[in-house]
Amino acid sequence: MSSSDKDRIWTAGLLIIGDEILSGRTQDKNIAQVARWLQVQGIRLAEVRVVPDVQEKIVKAFNEVRAENDYMFTTGGIGPTHDDITVDAIAAALGVDVVIHPQARAILERYYADKGGINEGRLRMARVPDGAELIPNRMSGAPGIRLGNIFLMAGVPHITAGMLDSLTGELEGGAPLISETVGGFIPESEVAALLAEVEQAHEKCQIGSYPFFRDGKVGSNFVIRSTDADELQSCMNALCEGLGENGWDFTPGGI
Amino acid sequence: MSSSDKDRIWTAGLLIIGDEILSGRTQDKNIAQVARWLQVQGIRLAEVRVVPDVQEKIVKAFNEVRAENDYMFTTGGIGPTHDDITVDAIAAALGVDVVIHPQARAILERYYADKGGINEGRLRMARVPDGAELIPNRMSGAPGIRLGNIFLMAGVPHITAGMLDSLTGELEGGAPLISETVGGFIPESEVAALLAEVEQAHEKCQIGSYPFFRDGKVGSNFVIRSTDADELQSCMNALCEGLGENGWDFTPGGI
Numbered sequence: 001m002s003s004s005d006k007d008r009i010w011t012a013g014l015l016i017i018g019d020e021i022l023s024g025r026t027q028d029k030n031i032a033q034v035a036r037w038l039q040v041q042g043i044r045l046a047e048v049r050v051v052p053d054v055q056e057k058i059v060k061a062f063n064e065v066r067a068e069n070d071y072m073f074t075t076g077g078i079g080p081t082h083d084d085i086t087v088d089a090i091a092a093a094l095g096v097d098v099v100i101h102p103q104a105r106a107i108l109e110r111y112y113a114d115k116g117g118i119n120e121g122r123l124r125m126a127r128v129p130d131g132a133e134l135i136p137n138r139m140s141g142a143p144g145i146r147l148g149n150i151f152l153m154a155g156v157p158h159i160t161a162g163m164l165d166s167l168t169g170e171l172e173g174g175a176p177l178i179s180e181t182v183g184g185f186i187p188e189s190e191v192a193a194l195l196a197e198v199e200q201a202h203e204k205c206q207i208g209s210y211p212f213f214r215d216g217k218v219g220s221n222f223v224i225r226s227t228d229a230d231e232l233q234s235c236m237n238a239l240c241e242g243l244g245e246n247g248w249d250f251t252p253g254g255i
Numbered sequence: 256m257s258s259s260d261k262d263r264i265w266t267a268g269l270l271i272i273g274d275e276i277l278s279g280r281t282q283d284k285n286i287a288q289v290a291r292w293l294q295v296q297g298i299r300l301a302e303v304r305v306v307p308d309v310q311e312k313i314v315k316a317f318n319e320v321r322a323e324n325d326y327m328f329t330t331g332g333i334g335p336t337h338d339d340i341t342v343d344a345i346a347a348a349l350g351v352d353v354v355i356h357p358q359a360r361a362i363l364e365r366y367y368a369d370k371g372g373i374n375e376g377r378l379r380m381a382r383v384p385d386g387a388e389l390i391p392n393r394m395s396g397a398p399g400i401r402l403g404n405i406f407l408m409a410g411v412p413h414i415t416a417g418m419l420d421s422l423t424g425e426l427e428g429g430a431p432l433i434s435e436t437v438g439g440f441i442p443e444s445e446v447a448a449l450l451a452e453v454e455q456a457h458e459k460c461q462i463g464s465y466p467f468f469r470d471g472k473v474g475s476n477f478v479i480r481s482t483d484a485d486e487l488q489s490c491m492n493a494l495c496e497g498l499g500e501n502g503w504d505f506t507p508g509g510i
Contacts, residue, residue, distance in 0.1 A: 019463050022300045023432070024290030025478060026465065028283060031305065035279030045277045047312070048305035050286065053463075057302070080444035081464040082451035112444075121447025140468070156466060177278070189335035189367075192376025196337035208274050208308075209336040210281065211411060213395070223280060 009227075010173045011046040012038055013065035017076035017086050018155055019052050029157040030075045037164045042173025043071060053077060058089035066093075066150070071171065076155030078142065080121035086152055087145070091129035094147070101128045104143050111141030136166045175227040180236040181254035183221035186243065187211070194242045195222065202235035204228045221254040264482075265428045266301040267293050268320035272331040272341050273410055274307050284412040285330045292419045297428025298326060308332060313344035321348075321405070326426065331410030333397065335376035341407055342400070346384035349402070356383045359398050366396030391421045430482040435491040436509035438476035441498065442466070449497045450477065457490035459483045476509040 014034050020026040028050070035045040047065055051057045058077075066072040077086030091098045104126035109118050125142035128134075135144030135151065137159060144163040145152040153163045188195075188209045199207045205226040212219055222239060226232040236252075243250045269289050275281040283305070290300040302320055306312045313332075321327040332341030346353045359381035364373050380397035383389075390399030390406065392414060399418040400407040408418045443450075443464045454462045460481040467474055477494060481487040491507075498505045 016303075019461065019480070020465055020478070021286060022290055022303070023434075023480065024287045024292075024294060024300070025434075025463075027287045031276060032279045032282045035277055037279075039279060045279070046307070047316075048271075048277070048303075050303035052301070053461075061302075079464070079466065081447045082454060083461070083463055115442070116445065119444070119447075122444040124447070125444070140473070156468075158468075179278075179280075187370070189374070189377040189380070190371060192336045192374075192379070199337060206274065206308075206338070208280075208338055209334070210275055211334065213411075213413070218395070223275070223278075225274070225278065 007227075008174050010043045010071070011069045012043050012071035012073060013069040014045060014048045015058070015062055015065060015072070015074040016048065016050040016155075017053065017058055017074055017089075018050075019083070021050050021076075022052055030155070030160050033157060033161060034073060034075070034164065037168075039177050041168070041171050042176045043171060044177060053083045053085055055085055055089045055092065058086065059093040062090060062093045071149045071151070073151045073153060075153050075160055078125065078145065078152055078154060080124050080142075084124065087127050087129060090147075090150070090152060094129055094150075096130040098127050099130045100126050101132065101134065104128065104134055107134075107143060108141055135163045138162050138166075177225050177227055178229060178232060179223050179225045180232055180252075181221050181223045182236065182240055182243070182250050182252050183219065183254035184243070184248055184250040185217050185219040185255075186248045186250065187218045188220040191220075191243065191246065191248070194246065195239075198235060198239045198242060201238065202226075202231055204231040205235040207235070207239070219255065223254075262482075263429050265298045265326070266324045267298050267326035267328060268324040269300060269303045270313070270317055270320060270327070270329040271303065271305040271410075272308065272313055272329055272344075273305075274338070276305050276331075277307055285410070285415050288412060288416060289328060289330070289419065292423075294432050296423070296426050297431045298426060299432060308338045308340055310340055310344045310347065313341065314348040317345060317348045326404045326406070328406045328408060330408050330415055333380065333400065333407055333409060335379050335397075339379065342382050342384060345402075345405070345407060349384055349405075351385040353382050354385045355381050356387060356389065359383065359389055362389075362398060363396055390418045393417050393421075432480050432482055433484060433487060434478050434480045435487055435507075436476050436478045437491065437495055437498070437505050437507050438474060438509035439498070439503055439505040440472050440474040440510075441503045441505065442473045443475040443477075446475075446498065446501065446503070449501065450494075453490060453494045453497055456493065457481075457486055459486040460490040462490070462494070474510065478509075
């Protein structure tokens with residue numbers, strides 16, 4: 001593996017499809033879980049878009065985000081009802097037909113055998129863009145859909161989680177982004193200069209500062225991220241040293 | 256007010272700025288709270304994008320989403336540290352200078368008077384794109400920023416909430432989107448045809464179907480949304496009647 005391969009950053013885009021997120025009815029949980037899963041695969045989540053259940057909006061966002069990333073994920077809109085239009089929208093975006101996937105149909109027929117059998121709505125969940133493979137769904141029958149570097153997943157978070165789990169280790173990625181955290185009842189505005197200085201001295205690290213209010217006191221967690229374990233440790237040491245020199249109590253691991 | 260004014264749909268875009276969301280470290284809570292607040296103002300959240308702390312990514316997403324909406328909101332990146340680059344990015348997007356806002360400086364000097372006084376990091380929070388007004392922040396001193404139909408808000412959710420609160424009633428909107436919910440231990444795949452049929456018969460209504468798994472059983476909540484109260488009620492009645500005719504137990508209000 002050449003050095004440039006080793007340093008290559010793999011990225012993914014995520015499209016969250018659903019009126020329920022944009023209306024505020026449903027608190028999204030998929031951004032965080034997809035992000036964390038991707039990090040373990042050595043892939044960075046580079047952009048997220050949330051769009052309504054409107055085909056032209058889905059197509060436009062999908063094509064734009066996909067063009068800029070190695071992998072493209074969607075969540076939502078692959079169920080049995082009239083507002084589930086992800087398959088049609090992605091097929092349109094890719095310029096391919098929608099077909100019934102025989103294996104998906106067999107899975108659904110088996111799953112619903114003792115639940116009233118297959119019907120028109122349930123058969124919708126066997127529809128895929130032509131050329132697709134299936135992503136297993138251990139939770140509720142209806143599979144996710146894969147087309148090369150494109151992954152169409154369920155919107156219900158624990159079903160999404162199962163689909164991600166079945167993809168673990170399947171995707172090529174780079175060095176995982178690793179992190180160290182140090183926190184304390186330290187107002188970030190007191191140490192802004194220190195943070196900037198330490199980050200600047202460690203080119204391969206980014207430092208994020210995340211303030212909080214707890215027990216009536218302000219505090220912050222400082223998160224250092226890097227793909228290089230040695231640089232990460234060196235940056236963490238420098239930051240802790242700096243905080244100590246400035247008289248702050250801090251807790252490695254964060255508070 | 257003409258009929259076309261009354262029926263006008265006002266829309267907003269939201270840009271969530273921050274590596275902590277894209278890394279999965281922080282579970283976003285601002286999409287849902289901004290969405291719900293906008294609904295009450297009669298404004299529809301039309302698109303959300305999440306971007307990293309990288310100026311060119313912020314500028315591009317901001318300009319694209321802003322061009323398609325009546326209002327534009329951002330959260331995150333207006334604090335005192337080096338990774339807080341929202342003000343610079345938005346000023347660049349708008350082609351204006353960054354200036355110190357005298358009133359913001361006065362607010363910060365007062366707020367930090369008994370907390371060690373102003374310093375370089377804290378003064379960063381008085382920087383605004385030229386021409387901006389301030390959005391009050393009752394929680395932690397540093398104000399949000401308004402430029403006409405653009406609103407730059409904090410990323411910490413309870414501070415964001417305070418800023419939204421101070422904007423309540425300030426923005427022109429249309430008829431608020433209202434909703435009715437009916438739910439039950441009803442598999443959505445059993446009633447997909449009914450949902451489609453009822454929606455089709457009520458042009459001004461959208462029906463969303465949100466499945467869940469609880470107590471080992473599958474169920475769904477069906478949410479009808481409309482800006483027209485009479486149509487909404489008529490659609491709700493038709494859906495409940497249809498569910499009853501098909502032998503389902505249902506609970507108005509959802510379960």
